[in-house]
Amino acid sequence: MASAAQRRIKAISYAKYGYMFIAPFFLVYCFFQIWPLIYTFILSFKGNQSANTEWVGFDNYSTILFGQGTAEGAPGVQTEFLHALGNTFILWFGNFVPQILLSLLLAVWFTDAKVKLPGKGFFKVVMYMPNIITAASVAALYVSLFGDSKNYFINATMLNLGLISEPIKFVSGPVASKIMVMFIQTWLWFGNTMIMLMSGIMGINPSLFEAADIDGASSTQQFFKITIPLLQPIMVYTLVTSMIGGLQMFDIPYLFHTGARFSRELETVAVFIYYNFNKGTVDQASYGYAGAASIIIFAITAALGSITFYMNRDKDAIAKKKQRKKAEKQYKAKMKQGGLSI
Amino acid sequence: MSKLTRTLALLATLAMASSAFVACGGGTEESSAPAEGSSVADESSAEEGGDESSAEESGDESSAEESAAAGGEITLPDDGGTLSIVCWTDTDLLNMFDVFANHSDAAVEYVSCGENGAGASTEYATFLNSGQDVDLFVAEAGWILNYINDDTMSAPLSDLGLSEADYADAYQYTVEIGTDNNGVLKAASWQAAPGGWCYNTDLAQQYLGIEPDDTDAMQAKVKDWDTFAATAEELKTASDGAVTMTATLGGLWQAFSTAKNAAWVDGTTLKTDVAAEFTDMAKEYADAGYVNPAVDQWSDDWTAEGLNGETLGYFYSTWCLAAGAQLEGNGGSAGNWRIVNGPQDYFWGGSWLCVSPNCNTSGAAAEFVRDFTVDPAIMEEYSLESGDFCNNKTVMDKIVSDGSNSNALLGGQDQFAVLKDVADGIKMSDSITKYDQNLKDTFVDVLKKNITSDSATILDAFTTKALADNSDLTSDGAAPADDAAADDAAADDAAADDAAAE
Numbered sequence: 136m137a138s139a140a141q142r143r144i145k146a147i148s149y150a151k152y153g154y155m156f157i158a159p160f161f162l163v164y165c166f167f168q169i170w171p172l173i174y175t176f177i178l179s180f181k182g183n184q185s186a187n188t189e190w191v192g193f194d195n196y197s198t199i200l201f202g203q204g205t206a207e208g209a210p211g212v213q214t215e216f217l218h219a220l221g222n223t224f225i226l227w228f229g230n231f232v233p234q235i236l237l238s239l240l241l242a243v244w245f246t247d248a249k250v251k252l253p254g255k256g257f258f259k260v261v262m263y264m265p266n267i268i269t270a271a272s273v274a275a276l277y278v279s280l281f282g283d284s285k286n287y288f289i290n291a292t293m294l295n296l297g298l299i300s301e302p303i304k305f306v307s308g309p310v311a312s313k314i315m316v317m318f319i320q321t322w323l324w325f326g327n328t329m330i331m332l333m334s335g336i337m338g339i340n341p342s343l344f345e346a347a348d349i350d351g352a353s354s355t356q357q358f359f360k361i362t363i364p365l366l367q368p369i370m371v372y373t374l375v376t377s378m379i380g381g382l383q384m385f386d387i388p389y390l391f392h393t394g395a396r397f398s399r400e401l402e403t404v405a406v407f408i409y410y411n412f413n414k415g416t417v418d419q420a421s422y423g424y425a426g427a428a429s430i431i432i433f434a435i436t437a438a439l440g441s442i443t444f445y446m447n448r449d450k451d452a453i454a455k456k457k458q459r460k461k462a463e464k465q466y467k468a469k470m471k472q473g474g475l476s477i
Numbered sequence: 478m479s480k481l482t483r484t485l486a487l488l489a490t491l492a493m494a495s496s497a498f499v500a501c502g503g504g505t506e507e508s509s510a511p512a513e514g515s516s517v518a519d520e521s522s523a524e525e526g527g528d529e530s531s532a533e534e535s536g537d538e539s540s541a542e543e544s545a546a547a548g549g550e551i552t553l554p555d556d557g558g559t560l561s562i563v564c565w566t567d568t569d570l571l572n573m574f575d576v577f578a579n580h581s582d583a584a585v586e587y588v589s590c591g592e593n594g595a596g597a598s599t600e601y602a603t604f605l606n607s608g609q610d611v612d613l614f615v616a617e618a619g620w621i622l623n624y625i626n627d628d629t630m631s632a633p634l635s636d637l638g639l640s641e642a643d644y645a646d647a648y649q650y651t652v653e654i655g656t657d658n659n660g661v662l663k664a665a666s667w668q669a670a671p672g673g674w675c676y677n678t679d680l681a682q683q684y685l686g687i688e689p690d691d692t693d694a695m696q697a698k699v700k701d702w703d704t705f706a707a708t709a710e711e712l713k714t715a716s717d718g719a720v721t722m723t724a725t726l727g728g729l730w731q732a733f734s735t736a737k738n739a740a741w742v743d744g745t746t747l748k749t750d751v752a753a754e755f756t757d758m759a760k761e762y763a764d765a766g767y768v769n770p771a772v773d774q775w776s777d778d779w780t781a782e783g784l785n786g787e788t789l790g791y792f793y794s795t796w797c798l799a800a801g802a803q804l805e806g807n808g809g810s811a812g813n814w815r816i817v818n819g820p821q822d823y824f825w826g827g828s829w830l831c832v833s834p835n836c837n838t839s840g841a842a843a844e845f846v847r848d849f850t851v852d853p854a855i856m857e858e859y860s861l862e863s864g865d866f867c868n869n870k871t872v873m874d875k876i877v878s879d880g881s882n883s884n885a886l887l888g889g890q891d892q893f894a895v896l897k898d899v900a901d902g903i904k905m906s907d908s909i910t911k912y913d914q915n916l917k918d919t920f921v922d923v924l925k926k927n928i929t930s931d932s933a934t935i936l937d938a939f940t941t942k943a944l945a946d947n948s949d950l951t952s953d954g955a956a957p958a959d960d961a962a963a964d965d966a967a968a969d970d971a972a973a974d975d976a977a978a979e
Contacts, residue, residue: 183948207951208944215945283771286781304771307926394773395595395918399926414915414946416602416623416630421948 179426183411185418195427212424218399219407222313226388226403227381229317234325235373241325242332243358248344259333263326270323270386277319278393281305306393309400316401319387328373335369336362371447375440382436385409404432549638553832553839559584560841562830563604564615565591568802569828572863573667573849580848580855583841593775594826595619598914605630611833612842616664618654619914621829625655625663626911632832633661637843643851647868650905655829663831667849667856668795669868670827671899672732673892674699674723674819675797675804676790677783684715684789689813692890696817702733702758705820709767712789720789722767724782726759726928727774727921728792733758736821740908741916747943747950749936752920756932763928770928774921775803783807794825798884798892799864809886816892822902866896873897912947919943 179196182189183206191205198204202213241262245255252258265273281289283304290302305311339362347357385405392398397406412425560583564570567587574585588611590604591597598620605611605624616624624630634640634655641662644652648669655664678689685708687694698708709722723729739751763770769788772778782788784807793816797803804814830846848855849867856867857875861882867873876882877897883889923939930938940952 185949206944206948208941208946208948211941211945214941282777284778284781286778393776394922394925395593396922399922413599413603415599415620416627418627419623419911419915419947420602421946424948 175426175429177426178422179430181423181426183421183423187417187420187422191423195423196431199424199427199431215402216404216407216424216428219402219404222388222401223382223384223403223405225313226316226320226384226401227378229313230320230324231377231381233317234321234328234377237321238325238328238332241329242336243362245329246333246336247354248341249354259326259330262329265323266327268323271390273319273323274387274390277315278306278391281315282393283307306391307398307400312391312398312400316387316391319391320384323387324377328377331373332366332369335366338369339365367447371443374447375443378439378443379436382432382439404428408432549635549640549843551638551839551843552636553632553836553842555839555841556837557840558610558838559586560612560838560845561586561588561610562613562615562845563588563590563601563611564828565589565593565597565600568799569668569796569863569865570615572799572865573845573859576855576859576862577845577848579858581841581844583838583844585841585845595914595918598623602630605833608835610835610837612836612838613845614831614833615828616831617826617828617914618824618909619826619917620911621654621664621831622657622909622911622913624831625657629834630831631663632834632836633663634665634832634846635662636836637832637839637846639665639843639846639851643847646853646871647850648870648900648903650824650903651827651829651868653905654909664829665846665850666827666829666868667859668827668865669873669900669903670794670796670824671866671896671903672792672794672819672823672825673816673895673899674732674790675793675809675814675816675887677786677788677808678813678815678888680716680720680786680789684712684720689815689888692815692817692895695815696819699817699819702820706761706767709762710765713766718766720787721769721782722762722789724768724779724788724791725772725774726763726768726770726924729759729762729768730755730921730924731825732792732819732821732823735823735825735903738904738908740910742910742912742950743953745950746953747916747940747947748953749940750953752939753932753936756924756935759924760928760932760935770925773925780807783809792819792823792825794827795864795866795892795896796826798886800886802864804886812885812888815887815890816895818895818899822899824900824903824905860893864892866893866900873900912950915946916943919946 180190180192181187182191183195194204198206198209198212199216200213202210204212206212244250244252245259279287281287283290283302283306285291285294285302289305290299293299294302303311305315343361343365344357347361352360383405384403388401388403389397389406389409391401397410402410408425408428411421411428414420562570562585564587567589570587574587577583577585588609591600594617597617601614601616601624605614614624639662641652644662644665647666651666651669652662655662655666657663676695678687681687681695682689685695685698687698697704699705705722712720712722733755734751737751737754739748741748759768759770762768769782772782780803783791786808791797791803791807793804798816808814830850832842832846836842849859850856853869853872856869857872859865860867860872860876864882864884873893874897877891877894880891882891882893884892919942920939923942924935927935927938944950944952
């Protein structure tokens with residue numbers, strides 16, 4: 136039997152304090168996350184430059200995707216966007232593949248109980264280090280080392296050693312500059328990926344490896360039969376985050392240049408968006424194209440993400456679920472038929 | 478080991494956290510609440526400062542200044558705080574601050590925004606909207622129209638008590654550029670920026686047989702574009718191709734295009750005739766090896782060309798010739814460079830002082846603008862101190878006739894005597910448009926990248942890109958936009974596009 140005081144306490148609702156405590160987060164989130172998201176959609180249906188308050192329907196999308204907008208420059212915008220999209224995929228693929236292979240190799244070495252590497256902690260830290268340097272410093276460093284002409288260190292050294300007869304255009308050349316960016320991105324991110332994969336490998340039950348050892352499995356067999364299958368959830372995570380990051384790749388491609396503008400050879404979709412968004416004063420900026428390109432890249436990311444998840448779904452679990460459902464159905468059907476079957 | 482790891486992790490965290498605080502410029506946040514009431518008092522105190530200083534000058538000038546200062550009324554607020562001037566570089570401003578400190582007690586500070594003159598064009602827009610304390614900002618000819626034609630970005634000079642009558646002695650083109658579409662004077666320049674052709678006398682003597690101090694002989698060799706090209710050929714033959722005539726296409730383009738006095742855009746139509754003419758010229762120069770097309774204007778390579786004696790000369794404007802500026806860095810420190818008028822009279826850049834509508838230190842702002850764009854005594858002092866070409870015909874005439882200027886980097890030559898003729902020859906009817914910076918950057922970019930293609934391809938690529946960037950422009954029909962494209966990728970895409978359209 137509750138006393139009067141107890142009943143009163145029960146009647147007081149503490150829920151409102153809870154709401155008050157979480158309100159700041161939601162307010163900030165709405166202002167700085169939700170509204171900009173919605174506004175990007177709105178902007179993608181509005182005009183560009185001096186016409187940036189007019190509604191233009193799908194004009195920006197048809198300009199960017201099909202080059203058939205109302206502005207005379209529409210084919211040029213489409214060309215540039217497709218060029219940027221192509222660059223994005225080339226640069227992402229070219230840095231993701233070497234990055235994941237290198238990280239996986241290092242992660243396996245560092246976690247292998249049999250390989251006693253000295254100074255593991257040191258190497259882990261050193262390999263993670265590039266990731267904490269700001270992109271601006273990294274780009275400046277590489278531009279000043281790998282400049283286009285004989286006045287820069289790498290070209291000067293190679294010329295003096297007689298390895299090349301003409302300076303290599305590491306910064307402005309269409310192929311060399313892409314390779315440079317892939318290399319920089321790999322160098323920046325392999326430490327991070329390695330740490331993630333290591334945590335995944337260390338999460339695998341060590342007794343599996345011990346049992347495999349006792350059964351006489353080679354390290355290659357252990358790697359392909361135990362490590363890789365059990366690492367799958369972390370791999371999917373790495374793939375998805377890297378894909379999102381890759382499609383939004385901006386800093387290094389934008390900063391890796393000499394001269395007044397970013398390099399067109401390295402223009403990614405994010406650079407395209409930023410350039411159109413930030414071409415000058417409000418009257419000059421093409422908010423419409425920037426918004427539409429953002430939405431398109433969002434759609435691409437969503438589609439690719441879904442495909443990745445679909446391909447990497449846990450097939451065993453799904454098969455088991457199906458089996459169970461089938462069994463349930465059979466059981467129910469039997470019950471309907473009435474009673475026992477002998 | 479774990480201690481090391483922990484320390485490194487801490488360092489890493491700090492580094493990441495500190496990167497979050499990096500923002501455009503190092504602008505100091507100050508309370509920008511304008512205090513209307515205090516404006517009168519501060520104004521008078523600021524003017525007292527001005528009067529004290531001009532009392533040191535000759536009597537005539539100080540009275541002239543007083544009467545002029547009395548002429549206009551300052552309508553913007555004044556809280557007596559620090560005068561903040563936004564620019565992408567402090568090279569000029571620091572010289573100006575030194576001179577300003579001789580005449581005024583008002584505190585001034587330089588606020589940095591923008592990587593360079595071209596980059597500032599876009600970064601200002603964000604910065605000025607950010608609500609930071611900005612009183613005056615410096616703009617370049619290529620993009621100033623974007624700012625002075627926007628009343629949310631700039632206030633008229635009349636709000637600081639300055640009128641067009643104050644600029645009767647200024648170079649007319651600087652006033653034209655500073656006037657917005659409605660004929661309101663929004664910006665004033667402290668400098669005129671006529672440009673000449675500056676050359677290395679050692680190389681000229683070695684390969685062209687010109688005596689070091691015989692600038693007339695050099696001018697005769699570069700008096701027009703045909704002669705310029707002929708001299709380039711002579712130089713190439715004599716030096717066996719080791720020395721180029723001039724460092725960059727960018728410099729050639731500046732001299733060539735501004736002298737044409739033709740606008741990029743007529744109404745909303747993109748004009749490509751000057752670009753077409755220059756494309757042919759650039760291709761001729763690049764093919765013949767008179768210039769190295771791979772070198773970017775203002776880049777390290779550009780500097781190295783002069784330092785290593787790989788180029789005979791640069792197109793330099795007044796502001797390249799001051800101590801510590803481009804000439805010195807590019808090999809002029811030995812004093813063996815000279816300047817001549819060159820093939821055409823042109824101007825290069827120049828900076829204008831614009832007033833922010835949020836200006837809350839109007840007394841000091843008015844004084845600053847007046848000192849450096851109107852007051853002849855201070856402008857002369859500044860010119861002699863900094864080597865800058867001040868925006869006042871009378872003052873420049875006086876400096877040249879007094880012979881009070883000599884530039885050690887030019888072996889004691891008075892660059893003003895040469896550039897004064899150029900400045901008088903500059904014409905700037907309505908040839909600048911708000912599209913200029915973007916179109917110029919695009920053109921130079923496209924030209925440099927496609928220099929080996931034929932002229933038609935280059936122009937098409939330029940038109941395509943220019944129209945893509947500026948959706949309110951239409952082409953002039955001289956170069957159809959969609960039958961050829963910029964680079965390989967673009968060509969492929971365009972071909973695919975054509976195929977898809979059929």
